[in-house]
Amino acid sequence: MLTRFLSCKRVTVLATVMAASMSMGTAQAKMDEVHFLVPGGAGGGWDSTARGTGEALAKSDLVDKVSYENMSGGGGGKAIAYLIKTAKQSDDTLMVNSTPIVIRSLSKVFPQSFRDLTPVAATIGDYAAFVVAKDSKYQSFTEVVEDYKKNPRSVSIAGGSARGSMDHLVAAMVFKAAGGEPRKLKYLAYDAGGKAMAGLLSGETQVLSTGLSEALSLAEAGEVRILAMTGEERSQAAPNVPTVKELGYDTTFVNWRGFFGAPGLSDEKVAEFTDVLKQMYETDEWATVRDRYGWTEIYKPADEFVAFLEEQEQEMGSLMKELGFLN
Structure with missing residues (x-):
């Protein structure tokens, strides 16, 4: 009976240790690499978003290796075309973009739209x-x-x-x-x-x-x-600045910034990206970067991001038609 009790106890302890080990492994799990593709030059909003995000991911030990590539041209179209062309070799690539991908697609600055890529997540807003x-x-x-x-x-x-x-x-x-x-x-x-x-x-x-x-x-x-x-409510960074909405003009606007993967990116890889970006928000390293630039967090993963993009495309398209920029 005692032998049986000790055996059961060893099994229980072993199971507890294994569970703890698995839990620790999950908590410490990180991506091997993220390559940020920036469709503009150094120093702009896209560049600071990519480099700030990369800094937070690397310093918080969520990603082992972070790299960057600036590719200007065509209002962002050159980088989009490149990501589509190299899709099979770009599983670790995230291209940063923002509201202009919607506007420039509508106005035919380039022939592609967000639908030709894999929307991963919106992360910040201005x-x-x-x-x-x-x-x-x-x-x-x-x-x-x-x-x-x-x-x-x-x-x-x-x-x-x-x-x-x-x-x-x-x-x-x-x-x-x-x-x-x-x-x-x-x-x-x-x-x-x-x-x-x-x-x-x-x-x-x-x-x-x-x-x-x-x-x-x-x-x-x-x-x-x-x-x-143009926020829904006043910004903590500017508490004395009223919103246009509170002044009686019923509209809001946020220039989101977020990340896209190559077309055909697997659901598993999208989930890996979205999970690591979500974890990033809980780190002190991210708080340092966010506060440095005065960013607002607007995390919208995958399907939620797509729905947001479709809504913005409709809103911007209607306004551009009214202003005579679209037929």
């Missing part, structure tokens, strides 16, 4: 913001809207991208929600955010349409004031 010079006559976004509704041509809105691109569309969306005529928006297109900022400070334009994270860095320098942003 809301839009409306900015004025520190000495501007406008003390609130409501005042800007009032002038716009009286005479749309009296208010110029600048952006660091071309007509029909995100800065333009977001401004049109907000003024439409405010009861204005979006086609009459006086949009001044600059070929970079820095040049648009210079236009604002020189008085060439009254208002700048830009990302909230970029607006916060400009405001910290003391050169501008942020009048409103």
Whole structure:
């Protein structure tokens, strides 16, 4: 009887040890490699998203090896075409992208869309913001809207991208929600955010349409004031900046950033990517990166990401048609 008891006890202990070992193995499991493909140059939003995510994954020991590749060209189309062409060799590749993949696909800047890739997950977001010079006559976004509704041509809105691109569309969306005529928006297109900022400070334009994270860095320098942003609620990074929704203009916008795999990527590999990205959110290393850039977390894995993309495509497509950018 004693022998039987000891034998059972050894089995119980062994089972407990094995279970603990398996649990530890699961907790410590990590991916061997992630290669980030960036469809633009160094220093931009896509680049910082890829490198910041890679930094958090590597430093938190969730991924053993992280590498990066910048591939500019065609408004992001060159990298998309490359990922499709090399699909069989790209199981470990994640291409970063954002709202422009929807807009540029609709406007035929490149022939592909997100459907030609494997959406893996949206990870972060940056809301839009409306900015004025520190000495501007406008003390609130409501005042800007009032002038716009009286005479749309009296208010110029600048952006660091071309007509029909995100800065333009977001401004049109907000003024439409405010009861204005979006086609009459006086949009001044600059070929970079820095040049648009210079236009604002020189008085060439009254208002700048830009990302909230970029607006916060400009405001910290003391050169501008942020009048409103496009989140569902106020940002913790800018608690004094009202949302356009709370001002009575029923619209929101977030420029998501996320990751795509090659076409045909297996469900197992997608699950592996989404799991490791989800685990990343719980790490101190991620918190450091997120707070550094002022990002908002908007984790949307796989199918949820696809549904979000389809909804944004419909919304942006309708607005682009209304503005005359699509037939």
